[in-house]
Amino acid sequence: MRALIVDDERLARNELRSLLAQHPQIEIVGEAENAHQALEQIQALAPELLFLDIQMPGKNGFELLEELGPGPEVIFVTAYDQYALRAFEASALDYLLKPVDPARLSQALSKLNLEREQPDAAAPLALSEKVFLREDERCWFVRLQDISAFESIGNYSRVYFDGHKPLIRRSLNQLEARLPEQYFFRASRQFIVNLDHILDIETAVNGNIEARLRSGIAVEMSRRQSLAFRALKSL
Known part of the structure; x- marks a missing residue:
């Protein structure tokens, strides 16, 4: 390495x-x-x-x-x-x-x-596919398109969907390898966001883009990813 x-x-x-x-x-x-x-x-x-x-x-x-x-x-x-x-x-x-x-x-x-060594070399998931999520004794089958964002919490990730936000034992890098890149955008080291779930955006005082999502959270993009997002959306 x-x-x-x-x-x-x-x-x-x-x-x-x-x-x-x-x-x-x-x-x-x-x-x-x-x-x-x-x-x-x-x-x-x-x-x-x-x-x-x-x-x-x-x-x-x-x-x-x-x-x-x-x-x-x-x-x-x-x-x-x-x-x-x-x-x-x-x-x-x-x-x-x-x-x-x-x-x-x-x-x-x-x-x-x-x-x-985690087996993440598989092909990206389809947006309509359901994924299995589990936190303690609670379980969900969630369509990928219904997930607003993934937030990195160390070697875990928090998943935001339908008012829920379970913490799963998968890193953001592992998840990113399976997500369709035309729908999910790596906003920063901490967040991956579903582009279809962005309600509005504004420019923060430091010049970075801040996106507000359907789940109610606001995600500030890194400087590099703010530039990439502007290019992606022709802003």
Whole structure:
């Protein structure tokens, strides 16, 4: 798996490189010292995984992800533990504290392997197909066209339909691989929305598009996906 290390400290990058040498399944294709360099490297090298610091000069790791939109899997590597909840909300695969413990790194990479081994290579579902959803003791058969949005909650996803919002044990990346792209749009790292369920849109103060859905939720698109949505809808 192709990986990019993003950290403003050279010693931290070197230490992570040394630890990753014990994991031959990870190919380090590049390094970046800040968010600007990281964006350039991501576009040029197309990594599948980011080892991402949070506190960096200029934009921090979270701001990089907001600008990036959908993209590589992310493992945060930071000296600060107060960002763990926010990292979870940003759909990070894991959150490692410096100095990185080799056993914790192995644990994080095993999550990645489990994620990639899920049998999601099947063809996209048809819009009229029904999908089976289960949360605890409740079950639903729901037509795909009736689902307004999917929201990432770590390795889980919340599904919005007909006033319900169960939490299912599937990541947003896994779901995206099965959804028909002409109807479902990846609005950000946190959301996939059903284009037919968008009631109206407006421009947020930061210039990003905010869409209001039939389910009642408002979804702010990332900067990159706002541009893609405008191109898609000729706005």
